[in-house]
Amino acid sequence: MIPVEEARTAVLAACRPLPVETLALGDALGLVTAEPVVAPEPVPPFDNTAMDGYAVRSADTAAAPVRLRVAGTLAAGSAPEVVVGAGEAVRIMTGAPMPPGADAVVMVEYTEAAGDKVEVHHAALPGDHVRRAGEDLPAGEEVFPAGTVLRPGHLGVIASTGRAAIAVRRRARVGVLSTGDELADPGAPLAPGRIRDSNRPTLLALLRQSGCEAVDLGRCGDSEDAIRTALKAAVERCDAVLTSGGVSVGDFDYVKVVLEELAAGTARWMQVAVRPAKPLAFGVVERAGAGVPVFGLPGNPVSSMVSFELFARPALLAMMGHTVLDRPRVEAVADEPLARRPDGKLHLVRVVVDYAGSRHHARSAGGQGSHMLRAMATANGLALLADGTGVEQGGSVEVMLLS
Ligand code: AMP
Numbered sequence: 001m002i003p004v005e006e007a008r009t010a011v012l013a014a015c016r017p018l019p020v021e022t023l024a025l026g027d028a029l030g031l032v033t034a035e036p037v038v039a040p041e042p043v044p045p046f047d048n049t050a051m052d053g054y055a056v057r058s059a060d061t062a063a064a065p066v067r068l069r070v071a072g073t074l075a076a077g078s079a080p081e082v083v084v085g086a087g088e089a090v091r092i093m094t095g096a097p098m099p100p101g102a103d104a105v106v107m108v109e110y111t112e113a114a115g116d117k118v119e120v121h122h123a124a125l126p127g128d129h130v131r132r133a134g135e136d137l138p139a140g141e142e143v144f145p146a147g148t149v150l151r152p153g154h155l156g157v158i159a160s161t162g163r164a165a166i167a168v169r170r171r172a173r174v175g176v177l178s179t180g181d182e183l184a185d186p187g188a189p190l191a192p193g194r195i196r197d198s199n200r201p202t203l204l205a206l207l208r209q210s211g212c213e214a215v216d217l218g219r220c221g222d223s224e225d226a227i228r229t230a231l232k233a234a235v236e237r238c239d240a241v242l243t244s245g246g247v248s249v250g251d252f253d254y255v256k257v258v259l260e261e262l263a264a265g266t267a268r269w270m271q272v273a274v275r276p277a278k279p280l281a282f283g284v285v286e287r288a289g290a291g292v293p294v295f296g297l298p299g300n301p302v303s304s305m306v307s308f309e310l311f312a313r314p315a316l317l318a319m320m321g322h323t324v325l326d327r328p329r330v331e332a333v334a335d336e337p338l339a340r341r342p343d344g345k346l347h348l349v350r351v352v353v354d355y356a357g358s359r360h361h362a363r364s365a366g367g368q369g370s371h372m373l374r375a376m377a378t379a380n381g382l383a384l385l386a387d388g389t390g391v392e393q394g395g396s397v398e399v400m401l402l403s
């Protein structure tokens with residue numbers, strides 16, 4: 001058996017960054033910028049008012065209350081064609097450009113309209129409620145460095161600089177293939193000995209949640225030929241492939257066999273010192289211009305999810321240019337005993353974590369068998385129990401947070 005860290009390092013070392021492409025902002029959520037973003041235009045593009053009110057010459061209001069002549073109205077979106085002369089004011093709406101002559105805005109709440117005049121109750125200081133051109137982003141300034149993970153606000157900022165597209169590292173297109181003669185799709189009656197294919201919907205969803213494009217490759221039976229044909233087709237259209245099942249020590253576990261053939265030289269069949277998710281087959285299949293990592297995840301539903309978390313997710317994130325590859329971890333108090341037996345492995349216990357009384361608390365999410373997907377679904381964390389006898393009630397435990 002090899003430690004989790006060693007398996008992870010081997011996987012990460014074999015995965016290469018995906019190419020860069022320029023995408024419309026609407027397609028770039030969650031992707032990583034491949035260029036620094038520089039503002040070609042200042043933001044805001046012109047001096048404008050932050051309030052509805054009156055644009056004034058502040059000196060005219062020093063002796064407030066004062067009456068000023070209203071020389072016009074400026075709505076947001078209009079050009080500042082009216083000039084504010086001495087003794088004058090311009091009615092102005094939030095976002096409208098400051099008219100020439102004015103140096104401040106009086107909020108409408110501090111005024112009273114009186115025919116073609118306005119009474120200003122409070123003196124304004126120069127610059128009051130004026131948003132300056134370039135105050136948020138000066139033209140030419142670097143707004144975000146290359147390597148920024150684009151969240152909704154980033155897309156808004158980039159749009160505010162006038163750009164419609166951005167160079168990013170490509171979203172990984174990742175195929176999911178289930179293997180196993182026993183698998184049946186939901187909806188159809190179950191023949192004797194059959195079970196439902198639950199790994200495929202789970203892995204497809206995990207991929208989408210991780211910002212990848214998920215490609216449903218269906219399922220194939222436990223035959224070398226079927227797996228070979230499916231994998232060969234998969235690597236032609238995908239940046240990476242996940243399979244589930246067929247990597248253990250059973251008589252019909254052919255995924256590892258086929259992977260050794262297709263990914264000659266790089267394929268590894270690892271026994272990782274972790275529970276669940278001990279077996280992992282991994283290799284990079286070369287095709288024109290690219291190496292396609294194939295993750296042979298274990299078949300048990302909890303194992304395939306955990307293996308995805310430990311190995312596939314960090315690798316796919318790295319391929320997409322991310323540098324933060326790991327889920328966050330917290331230290332929690334065990335609200336009940338989290339017992340285990342020594343076996344040389346790291347145990348990942350499905351737990352429910354909450355935050356109360358200034359600390360995190362963890363308790364078991366339910367049945368911990370690797371076929372018991374419900375506890376994994378209910379859990380929002382994996383407690384890391386090092387080899388030994390576990391953690392007593394009230395003891396401290398490190399938890400990897402799942403989202
Ligand atoms: P294997 O690694 O192929 O020996 O599979 C280990 C266990 O996981 C067996 O009990 C399989 O029936 C089960 N299994 C394999 N693939 C799936 C799947 N796609 N959905 C649900 N269970 C599966």
Ligand code: MG
Nearest residue numbers: 180245246299
């Ligand atoms: Mg199988």
